[in-house]
Structure formats: C-alpha cells, structure tokens
Amino acid sequence: MPSLVDLSAALAQFDQPWQPRTVAMLNDYDVRVVHTKGEFARHSHPETDEFFLVLSGSLTIRMDDGDVTLGPGQLYVVPRGTPHQPSSTDGAQVLLVEPSATVNTGDNPGELTAERRVV
Amino acid sequence: MPSLVDLSAALAQFDQPWQPRTVAMLNDYDVRVVHTKGEFARHSHPETDEFFLVLSGSLTIRMDDGDVTLGPGQLYVVPRGTPHQPSSTDGAQVLLVEPSATVNTGDNPGELTAERRVV
Numbered sequence: 001m002p003s004l005v006d007l008s009a010a011l012a013q014f015d016q017p018w019q020p021r022t023v024a025m026l027n028d029y030d031v032r033v034v035h036t037k038g039e040f041a042r043h044s045h046p047e048t049d050e051f052f053l054v055l056s057g058s059l060t061i062r063m064d065d066g067d068v069t070l071g072p073g074q075l076y077v078v079p080r081g082t083p084h085q086p087s088s089t090d091g092a093q094v095l096l097v098e099p100s101a102t103v104n105t106g107d108n109p110g111e112l113t114a115e116r117r118v119v
Numbered sequence: 120m121p122s123l124v125d126l127s128a129a130l131a132q133f134d135q136p137w138q139p140r141t142v143a144m145l146n147d148y149d150v151r152v153v154h155t156k157g158e159f160a161r162h163s164h165p166e167t168d169e170f171f172l173v174l175s176g177s178l179t180i181r182m183d184d185g186d187v188t189l190g191p192g193q194l195y196v197v198p199r200g201t202p203h204q205p206s207s208t209d210g211a212q213v214l215l216v217e218p219s220a221t222v223n224t225g226d227n228p229g230e231l232t233a234e235r236r237v238v
Contacts, residue, residue, distance in 0.1 A: 001184045001201075007172075007192045024196045026170045026216060029148070031194065051145045053126075053214075055192070065120045073126045073174070075150065077143045082120075095172075097145060097216055 007033055007055060010119050011093050018112055020096055020104055021119040030116070032096040034104075036088035043083065043108035050078045050098050057092030061085070126152055126174060129238050130212050137231055139215060139223060140238040149235070151215040153223075155207035162202065162227035169197045169217050176211030180204070 005023045010033050014021060017037035024031040036059055052059065053075040060069045061076060062085040068076050070092075078084045105113045124142045129152050133140060136156035143150040155178055171178065172194040179188045180195060181204040187195050189211075197203045224232045 001182070002196055002198065004187050004189060005194045007194065024170070024194060026168045026196050027199070027218075029216075031170065031196070049145045051143070051150065051216075063120070068123050070123060075124045075126065075143060077121055077145050077150070079121065080146075097148075097170075099146075 037091040040086040042085035043106035045106040053095040159205040161204035162225035172214040
C-alpha cells in the first residue's frame with residue numbers, strides 16, 4: 001500500500017531549485033514537488049499538458065499569449081506544445097502532475113535538465 | 120489559453136458535499152475539487168488510481184489494510200481496484216486528479232453518484 005505524502009516534509013528533504021522530486025505515482029503519471037527560484041529555460045512539451053499548483057510563494061509562467069502568475073492555492077495547466085518559461089523571482093514551492101516520462105526541460109534540454117528522481 | 124484556477128474561489132461556488140467539480144483538464148485527466156463531509160460510499164475504481172490532496176480540514180480514507188487520515192498539504196493515491204471509503208467527520212476541501220471518465224462512486228453506484236460537472 002502506498003504511503004501518505006506530506007508535501008512540506010517532502011520539500012524539506014532538498015532545496016535545489018528546478019530539480020523536481022517524484023513523491024507519488026498516479027497510473028503512468030508522476031506527482032512531483034519542486035522548489036522554483038529565478039529563471040527556468042523556455043521550453044515546451046509536445047506530447048503532454050503540464051499541471052502546476054503553487055503551494056507557497058509565487059511563480060510566473062511566461063507564454064507567447066501572456067504571463068500567468070500563480071500564488072498559493074492557484075493552479076494552471078500549460079497546454080501541450082505551448083512554449084513556456086517558468087520564472088520565480090522570490091521563489092515558490094510547486095506541485096507538478098505530468099506523465100512519468102516527462103522531462104523538466106521538454107524540447108529544450110540543457111544544464112537545467114533533471115533526471116527523474118524519487119523522494 | 121486555459122485560465123488560472125484559484126482553488127478557494129472554485130470551492131466557494133458550491134457547497135454540496137461529495138459533488139466534485141472539474142476545474143481543469145490535464146490531457147485526458149480531470150482536476151477536480153470537492154467538499155467532503157460525513158460518510159461516502161465504499162467503492163473501488165477497477166480501471167484507475169485516484170489522487171486525493173487535502174486542501175483544508177481532515178479526510179480519512181478507510182481501506183482493508185488500514186485507514187489513512189490526511190490533513191492540509193497531505194496527499195494519497197488510492198491504488199486501482201482497492202476498496203476505499205472516504206470519511207470526513209469534520210469536513211474537508213479536497214483536490215482530486217483522475218481520468219475524466221472516472222465516476223465518484225466507482226463500482227458502487229447509488230444516490231451519491233455524481234455526474235461530471237465543470238465549474
């Protein structure tokens with residue numbers, strides 16, 4: 001039987017920004033937590049939507065059609081194939097839900113690319 | 120472009136317990152919010168896992184292997200095919216993520232069965 005996940009406790013286990021940790025699985029999806037701080041790489045995921053829920057702090061998702069700024073208790077789903085650049089000047093803690101095969105930098109791999117890691 | 124979803128605002132639009140509202144879609148999954156209060160029907164979902172994240176209050180998920188009680192910021196994924204009975208004596212506000220075709224009462228339809236409703 002899977003275990004209960006306490007999101008604050010999971011986030012307290014690491015502090016590197018933009019390095020998600022998988023805390024649970026939902027069918028073939030990962031539930032991930034991530035610390036965001038500063039600028040992430042602009043990228044898209046041609047194969048999937050991407051779910052962001054801010055738990056604390058503030059996260060801006062820059063897209064060609066405009067910016068979306070999320071605070072605690074606010075979520076946004078970036079549509080598949082939509083270029084987006086996450087930015088978090090003051091930092092945030094974020095819950096992600098996406099297919100387990102999803103790589104954080106999508107179609108724009110680089111030094112910010114993170115391997116899948118399970119807490 | 121989809122809209123930002125404020126979970127508190129979405130939950131303020133209705134108050135009937137055990138009647139989820141879909142607030143966003145993630146590929147072929149629904150992101151839903153629900154007020155829980157009292158006892159729900161024991162049921163299982165033979166075809167899918169089910170994600171519960173408590174936003175406020177307290178929710179107990181009774182299963183044959185034991186109970187899981189979730190408070191704010193705690194999540195649990197009920198494995199597919201696992202009988203479970205959600206119970207929430209004092210009430211809770213809960214975020215659900217599950218395939219859009221998932222019916223709340225799973226394999227045990229009855230008076231608590233809710234149609235898919237979008238906020």
